[in-house]
Amino acid sequence: xSFLRSARQGHDHPVPSEITPRxxxxxxxxxxxxxxxGSAGAVLAAWAGREAGAQTAARPGLLAALPGARSGVxxxxxxxxxxxxxxxxxxxxxYEFGTGKDDPAALAHTLRTRPWSVAVEGAVAKPRSFGLxxxxxxxxxxxxxxxxxCVEGWSxxxxxxxxxxxxxxxxxEPTGNAKxxxxxxxxxxxxxxxxxxxxxxxxxxEGLRLDEAMHPLTLLAFGMYGEVLPNQNGAPLRLVVPWKYxxxxxxxxxxxxxxxQQPRTAWVRAAAxxxxxxxxxxxxxxxxxxxxxxxxxxxxxxxxxxxxxxLMFNGYEAQVGQLYAxxxxxxxx
Amino acid sequence: xxxxxxxxxxRRAGAWLLHPAAKPLAFAAALVPLAWLVYGAxxxxxxxxPAEALIRATxxxxxxxxxxxxxxxxxxxxLGLPALARFRRLLGLFTFFYAVLHFLGYAxxxxxxxxxxxxxxxxxxxxxxVGFAALLLMAPLAATSCRRAIQALGAPRWQALHRAVYAxxxxxxxxxxxxRAAKHNFAEVAVYxxxxxxxxxxxxxxxxxxx
Numbered sequence: 001x002s003f004l005r006s007a008r009q010g011h012d013h014p015v016p017s018e019i020t021p022r023x024x025x026x027x028x029x030x031x032x033x034x035x036x037x038g039s040a041g042a043v044l045a046a047w048a049g050r051e052a053g054a055q056t057a058a059r060p061g062l063l064a065a066l067p068g069a070r071s072g073v074x075x076x077x078x079x080x081x082x083x084x085x086x087x088x089x090x091x092x093x094x095y096e097f098g099t100g101k102d103d104p105a106a107l108a109h110t111l112r113t114r115p116w117s118v119a120v121e122g123a124v125a126k127p128r129s130f131g132l133x134x135x136x137x138x139x140x141x142x143x144x145x146x147x148x149x150c151v152e153g154w155s156x157x158x159x160x161x162x163x164x165x166x167x168x169x170x171x172x173e174p175t176g177n178a179k180x181x182x183x184x185x186x187x188x189x190x191x192x193x194x195x196x197x198x199x200x201x202x203x204x205x206e207g208l209r210l211d212e213a214m215h216p217l218t219l220l221a222f223g224m225y226g227e228v229l230p231n232q233n234g235a236p237l238r239l240v241v242p243w244k245y246x247x248x249x250x251x252x253x254x255x256x257x258x259x260x261q262q263p264r265t266a267w268v269r270a271a272a273x274x275x276x277x278x279x280x281x282x283x284x285x286x287x288x289x290x291x292x293x294x295x296x297x298x299x300x301x302x303x304x305x306x307x308x309x310x311l312m313f314n315g316y317e318a319q320v321g322q323l324y325a326x327x328x329x330x331x332x333x
Numbered sequence: 334x335x336x337x338x339x340x341x342x343x344r345r346a347g348a349w350l351l352h353p354a355a356k357p358l359a360f361a362a363a364l365v366p367l368a369w370l371v372y373g374a375x376x377x378x379x380x381x382x383p384a385e386a387l388i389r390a391t392x393x394x395x396x397x398x399x400x401x402x403x404x405x406x407x408x409x410x411x412l413g414l415p416a417l418a419r420f421r422r423l424l425g426l427f428t429f430f431y432a433v434l435h436f437l438g439y440a441x442x443x444x445x446x447x448x449x450x451x452x453x454x455x456x457x458x459x460x461x462x463v464g465f466a467a468l469l470l471m472a473p474l475a476a477t478s479c480r481r482a483i484q485a486l487g488a489p490r491w492q493a494l495h496r497a498v499y500a501x502x503x504x505x506x507x508x509x510x511x512x513r514a515a516k517h518n519f520a521e522v523a524v525y526x527x528x529x530x531x532x533x534x535x536x537x538x539x540x541x542x543x544x
Contacts, residue, residue, distance in 0.1 A: 084381075091381035099516040102380070154382060199517040289458050289515070298381050303374055306445035 059226040060085040066223035068143035068161035073216045075242075075319040077145045080297075083156035087299040089230050093150070094251055095199055096185065096192035097232065103194070104232035110191050111252065113236040122182075122258035125173035132236050136222060138171070139163035143226075144219050146242035149281045149314045153307075155295045160240050161223030166214045174210065174258050181213045182206075182263040183239055184255035200266045206250040207263030207277065208241065209323075217242055217319055243316040245279045276333040280324070281314035285333050350416035359420055363427040366394045367434070384442035391435035396505060396525050398428035403502065403532040410539075422478050425498070429475040432468050460511035467504035470497050502529045 059065065071077060094104035097111075116132040130138070141161050149155045169181075187203035189195045195202050212218060219240040222229060229235040234251025241248050247267055257263075267275035274288050283293045294307035301308065313320050324332075349355060370390055373379040379386040402424040409417040439461075444451045455461045474495055476482070483491045506529060510522045 087381040099518050101382075154385075197517065286457070289460065291454055291457070296382065296384060303383050303387075303442065306447075307443065 061227075063227040063230060065226060066141065066161050066228045067226055068141040068223070071142035071144050073142070073144070073164065075217055075316050076142070078147055078157060078315070080145075080147060080157040081300055082145065082159055083297075084299045085225050088156055088158050088224065089233055091298060092233065093152075093247070094194075094232055094234065095197070096187070096194045096202075096204065096252075098194045099197065099199060105230075107193055108231035110193070111186075111231040111235065112191060113231065113252075116236050116254075118237070118253055119255045120168070120172050120258075121255070123175045123178035123260060124258050125175060127172065130168075135168075135220075135237060139167040141222070144217075144221075144240070144242075146217075146219070146240060147311075147314050148240075148242065148246055149295060149310060151245035151247055151275070151279065151287065151292075153290060153292070153295055154298050155310075156298050158224055159226070160219055160221040161226065162219045162221035162237075162240070164216045165218045165220045165239070166216060168220060168256075169210075169214055172258075177260045178210055178258035180210060180259050180262055181208050182255075182257040182259055183208075183250035183253050184257070185250050186252045186254045200270050202266075203254075204250060204266045205263060206239070206248055207265050208248070209262075210258075211323055212241070212320075215320060215323065217316060243281055243313040243320045245281060247275070248279050278324075278329075278332050280329065280333075281310060282312060282329055282333070283310040284312075285330050347414045347416045350414065350419065356419065356423065359423055363398070363423070366390070366431075384438070388435065388438040388442060391431050391438050392509070395428060395431040395435050396509065398424055398431055399498075399502060399505060400525065400528045400532070402428050403498065403529065407532055407535045426475060426478055429471045432471055436465070436468055460508055463504050463511065464508035467501045467508060470501050470504070474498060474501075499533060502533065505529075 090105045091101045092104055093099075093101060094108065097104045097107040114132065117129045118132075118135065119129045121127040140163065142163055143159055143161055145157065145159045147155060148158055183206045185204035185206075186192070187195060208218070219242075220237060221234075221240045222237050224230075224233060229238065234249075234253075237253055238251040239249045239253065262277055265275075265277060267279075268277055281292075286292050292310055295310045296307050311317070370379075370387055374383055374387060377383065402421060405417050405421040405424065409415060440446055440451055444454065455465050474497060477486060477491065477494060486494065506522070506526050509525060510519070513519055513522050
């Protein structure tokens with residue numbers, strides 16, 4: 001059954017029969033580890049170690065635990081192999097800490113995530129500020145295993161922990177004027193050395209249409225890999241919108257505004273011809289400077305593996321395609 | 334008297350350049366970056382995105398060898414080390430060698446040697462087009478680097494052809510600049526542009542002095 005997929009069914013709805021029993025996969029991992037540690041030679045061992053790491057979903061044990069229950073939202077748990085924690089936390093973009101992909105891991109230790117609050121304002125009946133402790137208890141934490149596709153052409157699979165943003169939106173009661181949401185990332189030059197660069201207009205602003213923000217897959221994440229978010233990945237809370245390019249998922253959020261006009265996001269302001277407001281993952285609409293048809297899965301594909309085809313809406317077409325019915329996606333890129 | 338005194342250390346300084354082992358040593362040294370990358374790739378020591386690391390590193394080394402190649406004549410004349418000229422061809426060929434590796438890295442690791450996809454991809458991206466043009470421009474220079482080619486072409490024509498290396502330098506910098514433009518990250522580009530600008534400026538100044 002699992003080999004037969006249709007677009008109608010969407011992707012990766014696991015059925016109990018295709019989930020590998022724990023004993024079996026543990027045995028496989030043990031074999032891989034033995035291979036990694038064994039006599040295969042340093043060269044093979046390194047690659048085998050990478051393989052073993054990619055399959056391990058165990059807690060890394062570096063930060064405070066933040067468990068999430070299995071989510072019932074369709075599409076919330078892809079069966080793709082998860083990216084190694086070291087790769088997901090050591091290779092990413094967070095320009096507030098520099099434009100190199102190893103800069104965030106090296107420099108984000110200066111970010112202070114407590115105390116933290118998020119101002120929710122604009123076209124809502126109940127505007128107010130939410131403290132982090134309150135947000136952590138606002139709704140039950142769920143684990144969501146999402147594909148992450150960067151606009152630069154690489155991808156990962158990350159187990160996030162959080163709850164649907166819709167939970168927060170319902171509590172502040174948007175008015176009829178609320179058509180879009182604007183997300184503001186913290187912009188404190190004391191904590192964020194990257195703000196010295198003028199690569200973007202700070203603060204980093206991202207946005208979603210209200211119906212996109214209300215979609216159950218749109219996640220307000222507080223953790224990953226069963227632990228609280230590391231600073232470099234957008235602690236203490238960030239957005240995760242799995243069908244859009246990664247930059248749409250604003251990190252270290254301090255403000256959420258409900259507005260009537262489509263927000264002018266940081267990347268639209270920087271290069272409107274290259275980055276649109278929607279920025280849905282779309283293999284058929286190329287970035288002006290590179291193709292978006294394929295992607296490289298970090299840490300999984302071997303060095304000489306051909307890049308894999310990028311999926312429409314990053315594989316979430318069955319869940320989110322109807323949001324864009326009738327829209328010209330080449331025009332609204 | 335003073336001319337004699339200063340000539341002695343110079344001759345001594347240049348002597349090691351004439352040693353029979355100097356060229357093989359330079360050859361081996363020029364292969365060290367490649368050896369390091371091959372080891373890194375095999376041992377999975379190139380970070381989370383080894384393909385990107387390989388493509389970037391071979392591009393960096395192309396630029397470095399281009400700078401070294403173009404530095405031979407100014408250093409030879411400026412330091413009075415005529416023996417440096419023996420290394421110009423070797424450095425020029427290694428520039429081409431790393432440029433070919435850089436292109437192969439893209440064609441293999443990024444495009445899976447899909448010729449049709451490569452042919453579609455390059456013209457779509459100005460920075461790739463410029464880099465590819467630089468590579469194509471280098472090919473005839475590499476092909477005519479042997480003594481026989483110089484004799485066949487005649488020195489003036491050979492020299493005119495090899496002035497294309499200045500265009501290669503311009504295209505290479507433009508390629509690097511465009512690639513980094515996305516992140517407004519021009520610090521490294523500026524270093525290479527300054528070095529190449531200095532080396533080309535020295536040639537312009539020499540020509541102007543002679544005229």
